[in-house]
Amino acid sequence: MSTVSVSNLSKIFNEGKANQVGALVDVSLSIEKGEFVSLIGPSGCGKSTLLRLIANLLEPTSGDIVVAGKSAKQSRLDQDYGMAFQQAGLFDWRTVTKNIELPLELKGWDKTKREARSREMLDLVKLPEFADHFPWQLSGGMQQRVAIARALAAHPPLLLMDEPFGALDEMTREHMQAELLSICAATGTTVVFVTHSIPEAVYLSNRVVVMSPRPGRITKIVDVNLDGHCNETTRERPEFFAAITAVREALRASGSHGHTGVGVEDR
């Protein structure tokens, strides 16, 4: 059974009004358990919209979404997914531990259970010594790691990420990508990852979903086979470059790269 199943999904903003915008047209996608899938495309292609529809933060205009075998709304109510954004979105008035515990508080977990879990998550993201720090005392990369720990705190089967490393510098970014892969390998979490960086998508994913400019549709799905990725040499292997070329060509074919070339980075 697939973790996320999207069929014939369309989203029109401000339907019937003068400022009507078609964001997504007839998108179908199935993501298997344990898979890492990236959504890539130019700015405004609807990749973030697709992620928010899966998260039930937006309602689709038409089409069906099934997440973890339930309707998108039910799986949001059951907290079946964790979410991380470009901004870490940590709460300044809560310590690192208390930030990680927030989703558990809302689930009604008791204090001892919450504390045990937040310790476990801090070990997972390698920040155990920062438990009692406040977010503003951490670097951008560390804040993002706390955000990932928070997203995974309830052990959701699905992780939805919207350009989580977009605001980080290149070195930190590559480091975080490797960390994320090892976390996902350890927890078996399924990931849907929105990015506009081709190498990032290729490095992280089993499949890269290439989307066209507005209105967004899926133009190609590139399979990446870097079996046993997750080490430093991955980025130097010929398969890595072959996959990058495949994604770039798919983007170009969809009219979103090369000549128009907006919003997709080669780094």
Place this chain on the structure above:
Amino acid sequence: MKSRLRAALPPVVFGVAFFALWEAAVKIFDLKPYFLSAPSKIWDQFANNKSLIWEAARVSGTNALVGLLAGTVLGVAMSFLLSRYRILGDIVTPLAIALNAIPIFVLVAVLNNMYSITSEIPRRLMVTLVVYFIVLVNVAKGLTQVSPTQIELMRSYAAPESAILRKVRVPNAVPYLFTALKISAPAAVITAFVSEYFGGAQNGLGSRITSNIANSKNAAAWAYVLGACLLGLAFYLVSIIVESTATPGGAKRISGRSR
């Protein structure tokens, strides 16, 4: 500690020099007391009338404090209503900002007519009104200007609106409340003084300043001005102390907002 001393040195030197110059100017140019009193004369008056000044400061200070507390409570309550019912906010907020820009404390003259001549209520109402708008505008901002990412996160946790209020909006508004208090504490004292200029009982610092000037007792008037300065300063200092004890690292939190 050493750097703090070094930071305090320039203003202290400036202050001492300023008063020395003032004293010297009065002596050298032989300025008459009805024109400008020497700082030493003012200090004498202050020392001689300590208990009277204290008594007047207590009256003005109580008015300021009562108005400050009442205005804060009302302002916070109203800001919760505004953040809950956005339509109300769209109507009231521009009005509150506009009212904030005009010297509404002249209303005290009208209020004085509504109560008996010795009543302190008009002055306290005036302070309440001034503080109310400052608190309302700031706290409402804190309750509504929450990072969109944090709201999306809370919705992804299926958090009800009540939990978003308790866990996001209220803590987000706390620094805004203290900013409002830092602005309104001195404003409350100033409003309390100025309210006394419009008649009523002659018992506060503001009315003592006017009555001493009317009697050409300039140095005494200046002594009450000094008392007024100290009272305003005391209110401001207390608001800062309250802030730093209530929110550890509060200032840092605002300047070093995490991403």
